[in-house]
Amino acid sequence: MIVSFASGQDEFTAALAEIARETEVMLARLLPVPEGPEARLFEAMRYATLGGGKRFRPFLVVASSALFGVSRQAALRVAAAVEMLHAYSLVHDDLPCMDDDDFRRGQPTVHKAFDEATAVLVGDSLLTLAFEVLADEQTHGDPKVRAELVQTLARAGGGRGMTGGQMLDLLAAHQPLDEQGVTRLQRMKTGALIEFCCLAGAVLGKASPPLRHALIGYGRDLGFAFQIADDLLDVTGRPEEVGKKTGKDGSAGKATLVAMLGVEGARATARRLADQAKDHLGPFEARAELLRQAVEFVITRRN
Amino acid sequence: MIVSFASGQDEFTAALAEIARETEVMLARLLPVPEGPEARLFEAMRYATLGGGKRFRPFLVVASSALFGVSRQAALRVAAAVEMLHAYSLVHDDLPCMDDDDFRRGQPTVHKAFDEATAVLVGDSLLTLAFEVLADEQTHGDPKVRAELVQTLARAGGGRGMTGGQMLDLLAAHQPLDEQGVTRLQRMKTGALIEFCCLAGAVLGKASPPLRHALIGYGRDLGFAFQIADDLLDVTGRPEEVGKKTGKDGSAGKATLVAMLGVEGARATARRLADQAKDHLGPFEARAELLRQAVEFVITRRN
Numbered sequence: 015m016i017v018s019f020a021s022g023q024d025e026f027t028a029a030l031a032e033i034a035r036e037t038e039v040m041l042a043r044l045l046p047v048p049e050g051p052e053a054r055l056f057e058a059m060r061y062a063t064l065g066g067g068k069r070f071r072p073f074l075v076v077a078s079s080a081l082f083g084v085s086r087q088a089a090l091r092v093a094a095a096v097e098m099l100h101a102y103s104l105v106h107d108d109l110p111c112m113d114d115d116d117f118r119r120g121q122p123t124v125h126k127a128f129d130e131a132t133a134v135l136v137g138d139s140l141l142t143l144a145f146e147v148l149a150d151e152q153t154h155g156d157p158k159v160r161a162e163l164v165q166t167l168a169r170a171g172g173g174r175g176m177t178g179g180q181m182l183d184l185l186a187a188h189q190p191l192d193e194q195g196v197t198r199l200q201r202m203k204t205g206a207l208i209e210f211c212c213l214a215g216a217v218l219g220k221a222s223p224p225l226r227h228a229l230i231g232y233g234r235d236l237g238f239a240f241q242i243a244d245d246l247l248d249v250t251g252r253p254e255e256v257g258k259k260t261g262k263d264g265s266a267g268k269a270t271l272v273a274m275l276g277v278e279g280a281r282a283t284a285r286r287l288a289d290q291a292k293d294h295l296g297p298f299e300a301r302a303e304l305l306r307q308a309v310e311f312v313i314t315r316r317n
Numbered sequence: 318m319i320v321s322f323a324s325g326q327d328e329f330t331a332a333l334a335e336i337a338r339e340t341e342v343m344l345a346r347l348l349p350v351p352e353g354p355e356a357r358l359f360e361a362m363r364y365a366t367l368g369g370g371k372r373f374r375p376f377l378v379v380a381s382s383a384l385f386g387v388s389r390q391a392a393l394r395v396a397a398a399v400e401m402l403h404a405y406s407l408v409h410d411d412l413p414c415m416d417d418d419d420f421r422r423g424q425p426t427v428h429k430a431f432d433e434a435t436a437v438l439v440g441d442s443l444l445t446l447a448f449e450v451l452a453d454e455q456t457h458g459d460p461k462v463r464a465e466l467v468q469t470l471a472r473a474g475g476g477r478g479m480t481g482g483q484m485l486d487l488l489a490a491h492q493p494l495d496e497q498g499v500t501r502l503q504r505m506k507t508g509a510l511i512e513f514c515c516l517a518g519a520v521l522g523k524a525s526p527p528l529r530h531a532l533i534g535y536g537r538d539l540g541f542a543f544q545i546a547d548d549l550l551d552v553t554g555r556p557e558e559v560g561k562k563t564g565k566d567g568s569a570g571k572a573t574l575v576a577m578l579g580v581e582g583a584r585a586t587a588r589r590l591a592d593q594a595k596d597h598l599g600p601f602e603a604r605a606e607l608l609r610q611a612v613e614f615v616i617t618r619r620n
Binding site for chain 1: 351353354355357358359362405406409412414415432433434435437438440441442444445446448449451452453454459460461463464465467468471472474475476477480481482483484485487488492501505
């Protein structure tokens with residue numbers, strides 16, 4: 015069993031790296047630098063999106079798309095759009111008026127490498143481009159699919175999803191949340207986008223409602239496990255492995271489930287969510303093996 | 318002739334006011350405040366979008382839609398989406414790291430009435446919601462139309478349109494532009510969105526290519542005339558009429574066509590553009606009368 019688990023993780027790690035590489039190529043293609051002085055904006059947009067990250071969200075888009083035989087190019091365009099949206103949220107989150115971070119993945123943040131005004135425009139432009147890419151007929155021949163991708167990504171990224179979660183996060187600095195409040199915040203702030211990634215394959219593949227719901231359930235449990243694992247790394251990880259400062263949440267007084275449940279309690283919850291996530295994949299049988307491995311990756315990763 | 322012109326302007330003014338009112342109702346409907354602490358975000362989004370402005374862009378969407386018998390509700394949803402995008406650009410433009418404005422239309426700007434982090438999220442959320450509204454099937458029964466609306470609005474609002482123009486505007490503070498550079502900046506920064514508004518009716522109404530191009534040409538000339546008129550107001554307007562500080566461009570050293578061509582030269586250019594804009598409306602005959610009146614409004618307005 016240990017051998018098969020290890021080889022499963024090898025298979026997953028290889029797939030993750032390959033999808034990251036392909037996503038990078040797609041992003042570079044979708045972000046050509048124009049002539050003229052606005053080139054600076056596009057260079058900053060490339061700086062914010064290229065050359066880094068595990069590309070876990072693109073992996074989920076591509077792996078869920080593979081369940082339905084969706085073309086790799088279509089999946090990669092949606093993956094790139096998700097990554098643009100994710101990158102925009104990081105650029106704006108890092109701004110001095112938000113989290114005020116100078117570094118991300120060991121590199122100066124966009125407002126440090128360029129300037130604050132450029133960082134605002136980079137985020138705005140990436141968000142806009144994400145929707146342009148989804149609505150383009152190169153993404154899918156059926157306009158109904160394109161419109162649904164736009165609508166579901168906008169819901170995941172908007173005030174009832176990601177930006178609403180960021181608002182809750184800002185407010186939580188002043189009024190501490192209870193367990194239910196933290197769960198809700200995280201589901202909106204990071205969970206909604208992960209759910210979208212898992213659903214994206216079903217939308218692109220015009221899946222039946224039961225299969226859609228299976229992927230939504232998977233994405234929800236996975237996203238939650240992902241966030242708990244992230245909080246655990248902040249408490250238990252070593253900075254040289256995690257690749258960023260640890261202990262940030264505690265010193266910022268942030269309410270996390272780890273603070274509420276303790277390290278062991280949080281680990282048990284993550285384990286339970288991981289099992290639940292895999293249970294949702296039943297209907298896909300062996301075809302969903304990569305998505306099962308992704309669950310193990312999420313709760314055992316060290317960075 | 319003077320009498321008919323005056324009554325034409327009365328007709329236009331009444332239509333503009335009515336569309337502004339209906340747009341307001343639609344915006345309020347599309348921005349319900351949810352339960353929970355994220356209510357603050359939605360209150361700030363409402364603050365940024367409701368209760369003000371001539372709503373000239375919504376007027377263009379509704380008037381161009383009327384040429385093709387598009388339902389008023391569909392046109393108003395697109396009008397509201399455009400207004401969300403316009404409002405987001407103002408909220409981010411007003412930020413301390415951008416134009417650093419404390420007031421807009423006599424009210425504190427969003428980052429003053431709330432705070433900077435909220436203002437960033439308000440802009441992000443309005444931009445996202447604009448695309449969600451366009452992609453929703455309530456906007457149009459044909460998903461091809463919805464996808465095209467998303468794609469064309471994203472192009473108008475992104476790095477090759479509005480945000481690219483804002484980047485040029487930031488850079489122009491350091492390296493002065495020539496006439497061609499100013500024209501390009503303005504076409505991207507404000508022209509692209511006005512063009513979208515005029516095209517929107519043709520997209521909603523599935524117009525033939527020649528009629529689409531007629532509206533694109535109209536929008537381009539109108540948008541340019543609009544910007545020159547705005548610059549003229551900054552130089553020649555009285556603050557109590559214009560409703561904001563005047564002389565800002567000159568004191569900020571901004572390159573405008575008025576600075577380059579002089580007041581009389583700029584007026585002559587605006588007049589020429591206005592006539593060109595109306596010429597494009599030929600194919601629509603008498604049905605485009607409101608859009609013709611809009612041209613006169615743009616170049617004769619005092620605020």
